[in-house]
Ligand code: FES
């Protein structure tokens with residue numbers, strides 16, 4: 022069945038008609054050309070297609086678009102202002118936490134959700150949180166360091182500029 | 186090396202920005218007006234004759250552009266319906282019979298994916314089952330069912346020119362190595378060790394599954410965008426398969442989401458090309474993960490290895506290696522050959538006998554997998570090295586170091602080894618894991634142990650890399666190379682080499698992505714060959730450009746070209762930086778204009794010596810070697826059988842590291858991938874039917890599996906003809922992980938696992954058997 026839904030994608034409200042069977046991944050790619058959202062396993066087991074739904078990481082291949090109606094969706098395209106890289110992205114570059122980078126959008130967003138939820142995670146917590154994202158080039162050591170660095174930078178930024 | 190500006194520096198990746206923003210172009214993002222999507226009906230039988238296909242209902246479904254069968258393909262003018270890199274044995278779609286569960290039978294191209302899938306449901310196919318064969322050891326018997334009646338060599342690669350047409354056997358390739366007199370050595374031996382090791386079929390699992398887009402342009406030229414590791418080969422294969430002249434085929438490869446060997450040779454390209462030629466529409470086929478499982482695998486291998494010991498030394502070794510190459514040979518013969526000849530190890534053994542058989546079965550085809558089969562043979566020989574050392578009371582590290590080949594000694598093939606840092610790799614591994622530190626006495630149910638393994642891979646030889654460097658009048662350069670950036674960092678490496686040679690900044694070099702219209706031939710992006718081969722090609726091309734620049738400067742400044750150097754974007758007289766010219770000034774002097782370019786081409790084409798077909802002896806079987814060692818510490822839970830890898834050190838001799846951090850990253854990436862392959866990865870088949878063909882049922886290593894202590898160690902033994910002494914690094918970290926872990930498990934528990942993966946069940950069973958055997962003596 023077709024339905025009209027409203028999604029808030031990277032800060033913009035979008036009203037579209039979708040089929041019940043359409044996944045969020047299909048909608049984000051095919052309708053909005055958000056190419057950072059990528060399919061790999063298609064069964065919710067690899068985290069490649071991760072987007073943030075109201076700030077929480079979800080596998081967009083495994084979520085029907087209608088279930089995301091009315092919610093805030095963040096893809097990698099919406100993470101930074103488009104001018105400069107987000108701290109987490111900077112950390113991924115400087116720690117070389119990307120190779121083929123097919124998994125990178127999913128990891129960057131997962132790290133974002135992690136640091137929002139647990140501002141000062143232990144290595145154990147980072148591992149646990151990121152265990153649903155697979156990297157076959159397996160830059161796990163680099164990704165762990167990038168998460169750690171992003172966290173340190175974020176903290177130092179916050180202490181330098183206290184939130185208003 | 187003196188005064189290098191960029192080479193040897195861990196500069197950041199050239200492709201970091203497009204990748205970290207998710208903007209990098211992938212085949213999946215390319216849109217064409219009217220593009221059709223594809224779904225494929227696959228065989229439910231492992232071996233069967235196709236007796237009837239009715240596609241009429243599917244063809245009538247609204248939105249369906251074409252329903253294509255193997256017979257339709259065979260009717261295309263000038264087509265050869267079979268393709269393959271070693272043998273032309275794989276049909277674009279099954280023509281008269283299917284050879285494995287998952288073999289493509291019917292393809293639908295439709296306006297969208299769902300319509301294509303719906304149409305498949307309407308296709309009717311009748312089969313008449315044929316006897317099938319699944320066990321590689323059974324398949325080699327003469328009475329076994331034949332997967333193919335005839336074997337037709339493809340003649341696509343120089344290193345496979347010796348592959349012969351065959352028939353009436355499932356053995357499509359047999360490599361032999363004979364040196365010395367093994368029978369006599371076994372007869373004279375103090376002790377003989379005989380073991381059989383197995384390594385299961387597994388998945389490459391690039392996070393980006395295979396995807397190919399084909400369309401005809403306004404000149405009716407075939408345009409192919411594909412996630413491939415071998416654009417040059419794809420063009421040749423399409424030209425041969427469809428009788429299209431090469432200049433009418435353009436193959437482009439953007440960034441690809443991992444390959445590890447899965448994306449080599451032709452995969453979806455022939456099928457999508459057939460669909461595009463018939464429909465005259467753009468067609469894209471993106472595999473689902475489940476289809477990926479049915480497309481290409483890592484070879485299952487059984488290795489029987491027998492070793493003679495006399496006075497504590499190895500005097501003879503006999504290896505029989507059986508490669509289950511599945512229903513189509515794919516690159517199996519190359520693997521059977523190149524890995525086959527290394528099957529006795531990097532050790533001084535006077536008498537060696539190797540038989541390596543590449544064997545058809547009714548399984549999913551197997552191909553190259555990070556290491557080209559070498560990890561499977563090392564799994565056997567370096568597990569056995571440990572078994573022997575422990576049995577004869579030798580220290581496992583010393584037992585390897587003693588016979589490990591030294592520079593200039595002869596490998597089993599008769600080739601003298603050069604740039605061969607195997608001893609250094611073993612020593613470094615031993616030091617990292619504190620091998621000589623006494624082990625505490627252990628009690629309880631959690632036992633710790635340490636293991637070392639070593640091994641070597643030889644680079645594919647002969648092979649070819651061509652490159653063109655274009656220097657622009659503003660002092661920047663474009664590099665035309667068909668090496669595929671699949672994550673390994675080739676754009677960065679090539680950029681460093683060209684920047685170094687031309688004396689310009691790293692960010693003044695742009696690497697053009699593979700495009701067969703403009704980038705010259707390259708054999709493949711695989712086998713740790715690009716840094717050496719393409720690195721040499723781009724370097725030599727840059728040297729030619731430099732020579733042209735020097736000519737101009739020498740004339741202008743009345744200097745001798747030999748006294749000139751390039752650096753900082755200028756050419757100047759050595760030791761007199763002020764006596765020189767900028768690149769722009771040189772262009773102005775030469776052309777009188779600034780919009781001009783200078784181009785140069787170079788080809789790196791190492792040759793191999795003839796290899797005797799009966800003895801495997803060759804003056805030169807390879808251009809260079811990759812020595813590898815791994816050290817592991819494990820903790821085995823004797824109650825659950827769980828193995829936890831506490832420490833892992835991956836040591837690789839990469840030659841000079843052009844980008845040390847990237848070399849380290851390659852070692853660790855390969856090591857963690859192989860940690861998963863060692864402990865849990867396995868494609869499980871039941872009568873040819875894959876049981877665990879999805880990521881829900883097939884586990885790969887996650888960040889949680891990363892050992893607490895996990896470190897790369899780069900050994901740099903420069904190669905005299907490598908670019909700045911470099912060799913390569915993509916596979917080295919993969920080679921020795923499995924035996925290192927198995928050896929550590931034996932160290933901890935005394936039990937030996939000979940079949941991968943090392944699951945808790947296998948460990949528990951082995952522990953129980955050990956107890957059972959020990960009981961009567963107690
Ligand atoms: S593609 Fe969505 S979780 Fe794997």
Ligand code: FES
Pocket residue numbers: 118119120121122123124125155156157158159160392442443672
């Ligand atoms: S960087 Fe290639 S899969 Fe993660």
